[in-house]
Amino acid sequence: MTKININLQDHEVDAPGDTPLLWVLRDVVGLTGTKFGCGIGQCGACTVHLDGQPIRSCVTPLVLAVQPDDPTILGSIAQVFWYQGRYELAVEYMSRSLDRSPGYVMAQLFSSALWLYLDEVERAERALVTARGLLGDEPILDANEALLWAKRGDEGRALDALARAAQDKRSLGHDHHANHHAAAAYAVLGRREEAVEQLRIASHSGLPNHPLFAKDPHFASLQDVPAMQQLMAELAQSDAAYRAEFGRSR
Numbered sequence: 471m472t473k474i475n476i477n478l479q480d481h482e483v484d485a486p487g488d489t490p491l492l493w494v495l496r497d498v499v500g501l502t503g504t505k506f507g508c509g510i511g512q513c514g515a516c517t518v519h520l521d522g523q524p525i526r527s528c529v530t531p532l533v534l535a536v537q538p539d540d541p542t543i544l545g546s547i548a549q550v551f552w553y554q555g556r557y558e559l560a561v562e563y564m565s566r567s568l569d570r571s572p573g574y575v576m577a578q579l580f581s582s583a584l585w586l587y588l589d590e591v592e593r594a595e596r597a598l599v600t601a602r603g604l605l606g607d608e609p610i611l612d613a614n615e616a617l618l619w620a621k622r623g624d625e626g627r628a629l630d631a632l633a634r635a636a637q638d639k640r641s642l643g644h645d646h647h648a649n650h651h652a653a654a655a656y657a658v659l660g661r662r663e664e665a666v667e668q669l670r671i672a673s674h675s676g677l678p679n680h681p682l683f684a685k686d687p688h689f690a691s692l693q694d695v696p697a698m699q700q701l702m703a704e705l706a707q708s709d710a711a712y713r714a715e716f717g718r719s720r
């Protein structure tokens with residue numbers, strides 16, 4: 471049960487934390503004046519005020535309505551939007567996370583890469599400089615830097631950063647993120663086999679996320695590479711096997 475105060479009235483809500491606030495308001499609390507429009511945070515039909523701020527309730531999970539300032543929740547939501555391919559929302563939530571806690575490691579690790587998904591290279595560079603200052607030598611930041619240089623068309627610097635990302639050194643995050651971002655850099659450089667190899671490594675070290683790989687715009691050029699097709703087929707197959715074993719369906 472989650473306690474939420476709406477219009478000065480407390481409500482006990484029995485819904486998972488990731489339920490969009492819109493459906494909590496409409497279906498659980500019965501406030502059907504809150505309207506559904508696009509469902510993707512763009513039209514504004516579902517706007518409500520949270521702590522005096524207008525928010526789009528269709529893309530605001532319940533947990534955030536209850537703890538709107540928690541940098542960990544904001545960062546986690548950013549990552550969910552990222553993996554759904556909703557990069558503007560991901561950047562918005564990651565930036566809010568950093569506003570509340572500039573030293574939050576996870577947000578510092580990912581912020582520069584996220585800006586690159588919007589092709590905001592200058593902002594990505596500023597985020598990278600800040601993150602380097604806080605976190606120092608870090609393979610995920612090396613991979614982010616490689617993607618930055620690849621997007622600027624500087625293959626030499628991109629390859630140099632990729633070589634640093636591949637060195638055997640400790641990361642404050644999970645190594646598979648460095649592989650994922652390195653794959654994006656290789657793909658932008660047109661080195662498709664190396665890109666697929668990085669995705670294979672990421673898949674085998676905790677990120678077997680074939681829907682993410684299918685959505686990621688950096689990997690569009692890999693879809694006709696036989697090794698990529700094979701990897702995606704393998705991941706879909708093991709995904710289906712897990713879902714069958716644990717009794718879950720999409």
Ligand code: FES
Pocket residue numbers: 505506507508509510511512513514515516517526527528529
């Ligand atoms: S329904 Fe369109 S922004 Fe929420």
